[in-house]
Structure formats: C-alpha cells, structure tokens
Amino acid sequence: MPPNQGNRTHGWMGIHRGHRARPLEWIAERGIFLVALSTILMIFLIFVFVGREAMPILFGQENSALIKPVIPPEEMDRLKPEELQAYLGLSDKAFRQMERETLRELMIVKQEAQEEIPEQLRNDPDAHLNTTEWSAMLLPRQWSGYDEPVYIWQPIGSIHKYNIVPLIIGSLKVTLVGLLVAVPLAVGAAIYVSQLARPRVREVVKPVIEMLSGIPSVVIGFFALLVMASVLQSVFGYQTRLNAFVAGIALSFAVIPLVFSIAEDALTSVPRSYTQAALALGASRWQTAWQIVLPTALPGVFAAVVLGFGRAIGETMIVLMVCSASVVSWSIFDSARTITTTIAAEMAEAVAGGHHYRILFMLGAILFAVTFISNLIGDVVIHRLKHRLEGKR
Amino acid sequence: MNPIPPTGMIIPTEPGRHFRAGKFDFWSFFFSGLTGLATLLILAILAVLLGNIIINGWPNLSWHFVSTIPRKDFFDPATTGVLPMIIGTTIRVFVMTIFVLPIGVITAIYLTEYAPTDSMLTRIIRAAVNNLAGVPSIVFGLFGLGFFINFIGRNLDEFLQNPGPVWGQPAVLWASLTLAVMTLPVVIVATEESLKAIPLGLREASLALGATKLETICKVVLPQALPGIMTGGILAVSRAAGEVAPILFTGVAYYMASLPSKLSDQFMDLGYHVFVLSTQSPDIERTRPILYATVLVLLLLTFALNFVAILIRARVRKKLRALG
C-alpha cells in the first residue's frame, strides 16, 4: 500500500458506528410505528367497547323481567357472595365497599319494590318474561291485550318490549328505497362523466357531484322534512306525510356521491389501451363504454353498491328527522323506525347499565358488524379489480 | 345492438360514403342521453337544495343573528341567535384537529415511507383505515359513550377522586375525541396521496447526501406534502363540522345559558341546533326563517372549507398525474 493511502482511508473508520448509533432516530421510528398501529387499535377498541356494553344481552345474562324471584333478607347468609352480588346487581367495587347492613337494606328495598307491583300485573304472564331473550327479541308474541302475535318495539311502560324485527325491517326498507334511487343515478352519471363527457365537462361536473358529499346530513334531513315531504306527498298522494319513501329518497342524496366516486374511479381505472383498441375498430363511444369498459369495471360498480349499502344503513340524522314510528310494514309509504334512529332517539332516556341501554348498544354492535362486513367486501373487490387491471397493463 | 361486425366479414366500401356520419344510432343516442340525464338530475338536486336554502336563508341572515346568545326559548325569531352554536362547533372542531392531525399524518408517513409494501401488517392497517371510514357515525357516538365517557372518564374521576362526575359525563373533550377517531381516515388518505405525489428522486437525493430517513422526511418530504396535509385537515374539519350523530351522546347540549369554558363542559352545536329547530319546534311556520338562516350558516361553514379542500386536491392530483 502506498504511503499516501494512510490518511485517506483513515476517515473510513467513521463508518463503523453501528446502526444503533442514532438512538433518537430509532425512538422516533418506533414511535411512528406505534402511532400507525393505533389505527388498528381504534377499530379494535370500537369493537370491544361497543361489544362490552352489549355483552350481557348477547350472552343472555340480562334479565328485564318485571317480576323476579325474591330472596327474603333472612336468607342472606345462605347465599354465596357472588350470588348476592348478582341478585342485587352491584358492581364488584360497590359490592366490596358495602357493609353487611347496607346489603341487607338493599335486599329489603328490593323485596318491597317487588311487593308493590300491583296484583293485576302480577297475574300478567308478560311480567314474568325476560324480554331481552333472543326469542323475545326475534319472534312475534301475543302480549296481553293483543288479539294475535305481533312484533313490537316499545321500550317504555312497565313491561319493555324489545322486538328488533320492526327495526331491521325499517332499516332495510329505507335503505332499499335509498339504493334504488341512488344506484341508477350515480352509476349512470359515473358512466357519463368517465366515458362520454368531454374533458371540460368532466372537470366541472365531477367536483360538483363530490360537493354533494360535503352537505351535512342534518341539512339533507331538514330539506326532506320541510320541502320534499310535502312536494312528494302532493305528487304521489299517499297518506302518511313522513314515511320510508321520503326518508329513502333523502337518503339517496347522501349515498349518490359515494357510489358515484367509487364507480367513476373504477371506470376510469380501465386502461386506455382497452378503449382505444375498441375505438380504433370503429366502435362508438357508447359501444365502447357498454361493451368494453362497463364489463371490465363491473366489480368496481358492485363494490360501489355494497359500500353505498353500508353508508345507507348507517345513516342516522336524515332518517331520524324524517320518520320515526316503529311499525311493522313492508310498505314504503308507511313510517319506519330504523336501527340507527332508535339508538339516536332513545339513548338519552336509557339508564346507563340498564337493559334498555344495553340493548341499544347491541343494536349498535349489529350495525357495526353489518357495515364492517359490507366495507370489507367492497374493499376486497376494489383491491382485486385494481390489481387485475394494473397487472394486465 | 352489436354493430361491430364479426371478424372475417368483409364490409363493402363505397368511396366517399364511408366517412360521412353513418345512420342515426338510436341506442347510442338513447343511452348517452339516459346517463347524461342521470348526471343532470344529480346536478339539479344539488342546485335545488342549495338554491332553496340560499333563497330562503339569505334574507334572514343578519349580524344580530350570528352574534346573539339566545335565551332559553330559542324558537322566537325576534330574539334568537346562534353565537353559542357557532362557538361550540368551532371549539369541538378545533380540539378535534389538534388530535387528529398529528396522528393521521404520522400514520400516513408510516404507510408511505416506512411500511414494507404488501406485508401483512401494512395490509391490515390499510384495511383498518378503509373500514374506519365506513363505520356509521352513530356507532362512533356509541363508542364515544362506551369508551371515552364510561370507561376513561369514569376511571379518571375515580383516580382524581372527584366528588361528582366531572369527566364521566358528556363533554366537549369527549365529543372532539370521538370526531377525531371518525375523521382519522380522511386525514390519512389525503396525506398519503400527497406523500405519494413526491418523486422518489428527492428522497434519494437527500439520502445520498447522508441524511437519515427521518431528516429526509422532515426536511424534504413534509414541506412538499404540506398542501396535501392541509387539504386532509380541511376535509376532516368540514366533515366533522356538520356531523351530529357522533356528538349526540358525547357532549352536545340542548340548551346552555353560558358558553363552554372548560374541556369538561357541554356545548351547543350548529348541526344539532338545526335538528332541534326542525323537529322540536312548537310552531314550525314561525321558526322557519331562523331555521333556514341556521342551515345557511352551517352550510357556509362546511362548504367554504370543502371548496378550499377540493381546489387544493385538484391541484395536487394534477401534479401527481404530470409526474406519473
């Protein structure tokens, strides 16, 4: 090695500092990673904390029956502590803090409360029913005073009736109307904007339609309530002014921009080479759109509809403002109470930790599960489509 | 309706005739017209909706209206105002931004700069982001109630040994946090889009000069991505400003005599006020003018923000296309 090499290479010793040489950088990168993980955590937390409040209902541990078996205070000592705690419905902490005398007092209060229930109700078989059982929530029942078995959601009075069938029907009804209006309009517009319109028209129309998504749902609900409801009633001449039909149409305003942008995105992602090949063969713009582009992008349009469904079934304020009575009827010209509106309208009255409160959370959990699945389906379909189109290019 | 001739068929050509516009194609005309009509109809819906609100709302909008704190009976058009609602909405949106912007931007940085493409974890995070965007707003409300108020808030009260519930009840902080969770995907997606628009060459240049990855991100990538991050923030704000369902159980109040002064206070809200005015009014004909004016204020707020965001995003997208 020539002598002049010595000091030149000397500097290279510095590169051996190891990749842990920058602790701050290392910490910052871990931090970034953890924050990114928190997004997964959020989904997980939503799942856990909505589910947590609904848990007792889902596993049949809640008893909403008006009349429950009474344990006389004298028999207090025969009970195991956990049995006593469950009987009095106390939290772990409260139970531990209470003294024996207080617990006894509570038992007496409970006994007296049960004794105060009027004789008339006592003989009513409904008063002995746990209305949060799955059978009571899903099957029709002939309540006392009714001539035939019915589906009823009526969480007030002495006996809370928690049949969720009317709510599910209501949700599906409104959603269906919303989608029937929104999908043809949005997909038609997406085809027009992405395939047929001139570029200048496209540049104006697209952001304007996307602007529709910026309108808060209370504003759409307000518009439906004050303007649309009367107009539609005078046009179609049905009986109930505020019904699922009006709610569905108003709902479609919220769904259109979503379905439009996803469908438009899918249609534009069809490679240019496809359309140009067709156009070069002498097909018209419309033929190209119908025979080449639409079939290729069809999964994307399907995904748009699925995601639109998720958006529609989860929409709250529009439906809450337009209709709310819970009746079981598939007619769209009757009122409808949806899952979302029930939660929104009744949560304020529900006692935290009570069965009404828990059943509302259970409805939320059902809603979350339904939208989660529809989002997942839509997502996977879009991902595959994009993957396929990009792979082919 | 398949006028493309099958291959192999020879089309007789007459010189001169072929390039003239062919015979009128009914189906082409019909379907183009139909899709065009759908587009027009959507535009018409938007126009009627906005037109109706502006025409009916504008005359009722006054300085007095936006600067007055109403008394308990806010259905009276003569004395009412929406100042506390404007302030309440602004506060909750502002607090939300403080939380959502850093978390969203950092997550986006992880996804574009650090995450190995197509690893299982990256895909799960992306799926979580997309899914979060599709969760119904009312479910966020339940989440806020179950997690922030009943879990964190109550435990906080116990820990601080507050005599009564301070944090274990609806509050502007909890409403803001609930909205932050809800708008997280908006910020992430917008930031990611703008980060991807920055050419790889700039990152390589910085790294080749001996900058660390973090230095490259802070000094080269982020300054460039700023417009996109701002768009994300604005979109999140405009989305959150109009949302009512998530705050129903987490902080909004029907009426408050004073303005919120602490994070543990409840607040009045523009969107919720629209809901209250349109469904609880004793005399809807009498409240109609103030209702329209309130809706207009809400719309102006959200739309102005949205419009700015759309403009910035269009520019970012154009840049992206020019580079790609």
Added chain:
Amino acid sequence: MPENALPKLELKTALAAASGNAAPLIEIKKLSLFYGQAQALKNISLSIRERVVTAFIGPSGCGKSTLLRCLNRMNDLIDGVRIEGSVRIGQHDIYAPDVDVIELRKRVGMVFQKSNPFPKSIYDNVAYGLRIQGVKNKSDLDAAVEQSLRGAALWDEVKDRLHTSALGLSGGQQQRLCIARAIAVKPEIVLMDEPASALDPIATARVEDLILELKRDFTIVIVTHNMQQATRISDDTAFFYMGELIEAGPTQKIFTNPRQKRTEDYVTGRFG
C-alpha cells in the same frame, strides 16, 4: 462461452497493471444481488482505483446502475433486495453489520440520472448536506456553497440569484447543481448514474468537462450508455452484460483491443 469464466485474479491484475502505482480504493468481491427470486448481479468482482474516472458500460438492464447503487447502499431502500459477497471501500467492508449507512453515504456521494434538485433555493440545495451534518455557521456555509458551486462550474451563472428557486434553472444547470450539492459534503467517491443522459449536447459537454475537473479531488464512478462519453472521460471501463461483469480494464484497451468477443461487439455497436 468459456471466455466468460475469466479467472478473477486475471481481471484484478489487469486493472492493477493499468493503475500503475495507485492501490484500489473500492474492491468488490463475488457480489451477487437478488430482487426477490430474480438475480440482478451475478458474482461480480472488480477493483476501482482512487482518483480516476471509472465507467460502467453495457446495454440497459445489464445491472450497471444496480452495481453503482450497491456502492453507497442505496439498494437498501428497495424491499426484497438481498446481497451476497462483499464491497470494501478503503479496506472497510461496507456491508458489515456494524456499518452506519448514513456515515457511508456522506463519504460516497451520488448524482442521479434525472436531475433532482429540492424545491428550495439554489443556496439551500447546496447547503442541505452541510446543514444535515450540523453546520450552522453562516460564513462557513457561504464559503462552502461558493466553493461547491465553483467546483461544479456553476458559480458564475448563479451567483446573483442564489436565493431563487433551483427549479428555475435549465436542465443542464440543475444537473450541475446536483453535482455541486453532492460535492459540498466533501465525499471521497462520487457515483454518477447516467448524469448527462437527459441533457442536450452542449450541456453534456459542460458536465463532461466538469467530471474531468473533479477527477483531481474525487474518485468517480460513472454509469453511461454513451460509448463516446466513456472514451472521452474515463480512465477505466467495466463492461457488463446480463448482470455479469464481462471485462474490465483501462478504457483505451477495452475500446481498442478487448479480450472478449462480446465486449468488442458492444463497443463497436453491433448490439446494445
């Protein structure tokens, strides 16, 4: 073809003979690089002398740029890259586990095919690397910026608008700015990845002159697809084909009297 399997020793002696007294600064030994399953570099051994210009030539996709990026570990940034063998710079294995890549890149600078100035002012572009290293003193920065811009033969053209955006420069000026930016941090080796491929002939000539100037202070490795350029500016040349090193030696020898048939075919333009 048997000529391909030239013993490494012979290659090395070929280079050593050409280099005269200077010992190699960079020694690549049995380097293989994989992108997932695909092998992009196959068992490459090569020595690069100090303070000379070494050109990597070969048809596109032959791995010359990939090898260049191995020398300052820019390939680390790409997912799924696996490297076997060793690269020694000044006796230090740069792929050893305890090597600080950041420190390495400060010493091995790089200029890219597409000029990529930061969207900042000309001054901030050149000062970037120094600021990263913690130089804060304004007069130090001023001096270094001027020196680097002079070194890149750009000073006279931009001295009056140092604080305007670098994006306002012409393509050739931008590329020289990138060179100025690279030499501002005083690296010992400057890697250039087809630095003139996007430039017009006049700008190319200026960049080539600059490279010949820089040779006095820096060891330069340049990837080029332009054979004339290689003959004009390089002292040593290495020819790559399909991820393999076919032949390396003094430029004059490679272009006038190559050992390998394939090298001859390429440099005479029969394929490529």
